[in-house]
Amino acid sequence: MNRLKNLPTLQIDPEKKISLRYKGKSYEGVQGDTIATLLYANGIRVFARSLKYHRPRGLYSLDGECSNTLMEVDGIPNVRCENTPAREGMNVKAQNVLGSADRDFMAFMDKMSRAMPAGFYYKIFHKPASVWPLVIKRIRKAAGLGKMSPDFDMPGAYDEIYPRADVCVVGGGPAGMCAALAAAEQGLRVILLEARPRLGGSYDYRCTQYHSVSGDRNMPLCQRARELAEQVEAHPCIRVFAHTFLTGVYGGHVLTAFQQGGEADHFTQRYVEIRTESMVAATGCTERPLLFENNEKPGVMQPGCAHRLARTWGLLPGKTAVFSIGHDAGIEAAIDLSDLGMEIPCVADVREDGQDPLLLAELEKRQIPFYRGWAALCAEGGKNLKKVCLSTLNGKHQKNFACDILAAAAGLSPLTGPLTLAGAGLKYDSHSGFFLPEDMPENIHAAGHLLGYEYPPAIESSGTLAGLWAAADCGVSVQNAVREISEEMAALPGPLRGSKFVCGPVSGKKTFICFDEDCTLKNTDQAMAEGFDVPELIKRFTSAGTGPGQGGIPGHNLPLYVALSQASPDSSPRPTTTRSPLTPPYLATYAGSSHDMSKRTPVHDFQAASGGRMERVGVWNRARRFSQNQSPKNKSDDATARREIENVRNNVGMLDASTLGKFRIFGQDALKALQRVYVSDMSRVSEGRMKYSAMCNEDGCVIDDGVVTKCGENDYYLTTSTGRAGMTAEWFRFHSRYEKWDYHIVNLTDAYGVINLAGPSARRVLEKITDADVSHGAFPFSAYREFSVQNVIPVRAMRLGFVGELSYEFHVPSSFMPSLWQILEEAGKEFGIQNFGLEAQSTMRMEKGHVILGSESEQRTTLHDIGLGFLWHRGKPEAKTVGASALAHTEKQKGRLKLVGFKTENPADGVPKDGAPIADDRIRGYVCTCRYSYSLKVTIGMALVEDELAAENTRLGIYTNDGFAGEAMPDSGEYMKYARVVPMPFYDPEGKRMKM
Amino acid sequence: MSVSITCPVCGKRKGYEFRFGGEDKGAKPEESVLADPAAWCDYVHMNECRAGVQKEWWCHKDGCGTWFCIKRDTVKNIEVK
Incomplete structure (x- = not known):
């Protein structure tokens, strides 16, 4: 396809060719293409098949709001082709097809839609009950989008970044850029997030003239976008994250997002977690889908999609485009596409009045018929669009138009996701027809198009104002500037009256309110007839809005449609709850880069x-x-x-x-701290001597052992087990947190x-x-x-x-x-x-019967259980020793696992593995450590066993499945090795050798 | 760990750097009191689990190592004054 040339808005480089593979063929595009625009340029119109009915689906929006253009790219399923840049050599496959997207052998499913009313799987296949397990397998097989091999190795590099900001602005359109500049001018650190690869928002692809309030700056909007973007990018206080998608907003103003890496970046995707004092949402609007029969047929797209295809990628979407819109931007798109060479047979507007008269004059100049109070009723054609039936809103008069593109939208909906995630509620505003945020949490602000402003200087001023409010949240005094800009705004046009029209008189059988889940208006009616009469319930019954787009398509249409159907003055349906992630990142991005950190000793x-x-x-x-x-x-x-x-x-x-953990603890209250955490009487350690002791938690369970040395007056050196080294200082401080003790503990481990x-x-x-x-x-x-x-x-x-x-x-x-x-x-x-x-x-x-905590103990093992109860000194209640009370309670407790030494009966049976269960007719304990002792020529070990088995000479059965030796158990390949409980230590019981 | 916490030594830092030390239950009772297993269990294991603002202990484990109390709104998961 020939590209339009020399447009100031283009973001492609026609000289640099790139190619990717699809359906076994090579397709060529240019630098700057997304996968979707590259395929579109090559005549691909059907990108995928829908979930339930396998209906052909094509390009609809360009921001990845629905599953229409999800494809498998280089083995990764569900890639959003609309906002994934094309790269040389990519391998692209259609999803959810048996055959190809064009010729799908599952397409007959569309004819079966009558058999699949809303919630059909809740209702049928349950009688007789024996059918359900069979059916569930078939349904599971048919359900879901995309396939992934379990052996798939995710390519790419994934990173994470945790920046801090004073103000974080979400949305890099005119309002967002002005908000960022206003806050940055106050000397605050600003982060600006933009989902598209570059700043500009709704200005970026438009050539309508911009006139500043003062009248001294006149230029096309796209040039104004570049002017603002240059100021933002040059500002030392603003950090821009482009191609970055917000995923969540959490209490305390933590924003999470992920950034798509470009070719020059070191990451494929990276996780961005921002901590900020204040947030400005300037996310703008999306076009609210118009509902009519076959409203998702390839060839039907949002006016903004058609407009951006031409202006940003130089692609005319087709030859002849009918427009059915409910907002001025739709009229502007029709005029611009007409000027760029498309035939526009007519523009139908659901609004009777309220249009910008200048735009209507432009239409008239081009002799494009304009139908007030008309809307599309039905799109017809095979896989591709052939004609469109337009109708008055009451359906009385109808007219057919041949076309290959239908640019349709019922109006606009504000992108309120970030605000609702931050905790704002949504309330219907009858003037703008929007669900607008109410009860905004502290330090959260909204600006721009999403509040209903459409006049460019008003959008910019609203952004500047929000930026100033955000600065005020950070403690900057901005009263004068706020007063100035508020006065300026009062003189500008406020939010425009918007359309709340949803659909004309349609049967609703093939009118899709949600594309991802193939949910029609008829399904919605069925749900309401069943009593599921609020959007949250309809969503769950029909699954509308539960697909990959997460409500991107049905979002604000569902509550508007429900309100129409309820015929009650009290009904005030609201959009369903938005949850994070707003846009799904790869799991690999959450996994991040694995920083495997380990330490080496000096030798x-x-x-x-x-x-x-x-x-x-x-x-x-x-x-x-x-x-x-x-x-x-x-x-x-x-x-x-x-x-x-x-x-x-x-x-x-x-x-x-x-x-080994190594610590110095000193100060006049050091002994008090030692008495608090060690179970022994540490006052008995004299200078130049050491004491072996243990620490318990408040449950009396042993957590650490080590040696305490008194090096001098109020000066001790202590060791801990390797694993506890990182926790020990914290442990001491925690247990003396209510005391005003004067001591210091220093970690000398490294x-x-x-x-x-x-x-x-x-x-x-x-x-x-x-x-x-x-x-x-x-x-x-x-x-x-x-x-x-x-x-x-x-x-x-x-x-x-x-x-x-x-x-x-x-x-x-x-x-x-x-x-x-x-x-x-x-x-x-x-x-x-x-x-x-x-x-x-x-x-x-082990031969000496010395324990290693963690090997010979577990979470519930007390000091008594491992035979170290003698370390506990019960005569120091004034120390409030950690765990002392629990040690008293558990001292005589029955039914605990006790540590015993054992010797196997037959060394030829081999050595049971550590962790092997000890069992008779049930599991009675387990082996902690077991080795062949070369010193003693027997196999010995230590085990935690039920107290009934702890007496000397008790026979223990050790269950093994190593297949070596022992007594075979009947009817199985498993063996029991037998051992006897013996006293410890095994080696040198009198300890003569260490005292030589 | 979306909470940000103000350490009395290091200032406001992200929640990942801290360890939670439980609700502020006051100093540990005398051992004679805890000799009663029910009293011991109350002190060691029972919590108020308040939905709202509660006073609790945190340790700046990846910073200065200090234990300190903050008030946190457990519903919004933010530190409050």
């Missing part, structure tokens, strides 16, 4: 170089084991970390424990690294690197010492025994960690020092 690289298998544990990367390189003869991978364990038990090993040196030779390694006396007498078990290594590295050393051997924890500033690591490796060489990882640590501590 990460050393461990990786030593063959450590690094894996994610919470936010950290940690070495699970080092075994793969430790057995040169046996290359097979040893997941049990046997060599690491044996080396610690016999020689000495080192573990990077830097992920500032300090920790190396655990463990094994019978540990002391001999330590003696080599420090001058301090570290003999058993000078540095006994459970003691804390500060010394330096090689006279440089300040070390906080703790003698502990988590893995059950002589063992030290060295806490050093993170920057010294690599040096200390290397010093230990070097000093330990002669004693056979080796790395050990989490797997070895976990097995060894």
